[in-house]
Amino acid sequence: SSGINAEYGGHRYGRSLKTSWPAMETQLKQLIGETRYKGGFQSEMDKYEAGKILGISSSSSTKRIKDVHRKLMFQNHPDRGGSPYIATKINEAKDYLEKNSK
Secondary structure, three states: OOEEEEEEOOEEEEEEOOOOHHHHHHHHHHHHOOOOOOOOOOOOOOHHHHHHHHOOOOOOOHHHHHHHHHHHHHHHOHHHOOOHHHHHHHHHHHHHHHHOOO
C-alpha cells in the first residue's frame, strides 16, 4: 500500500496518500512553476540576488540590513568554520543593498 505509516509506543499512525497525492502534486507544480530559484550566484550582484542572500526584501531599511548581516556573519564567519566564499557573498550583498538603499 502507498501511504505514510509510523509506529510509536505500540500505536500505529498513518494516512493513505492514494487519493490525495494527485491533487497535491498538481498544486505543488503550480506553486513551483518556472519562478523557482535555480541556485548559484550571478557573476554580478543585483538587488534580487542581494535580497535572496540576506533573506530580506531589497527595499529593507539600513538598520534591518545591518542586523541581518551581523546575524548571518556570526553564523557563517570563516573563523568559526564557515566558508570564506559565502562570507564574501554575504558582505557583498550587504554592501550592495546599503549603497542602493537610498
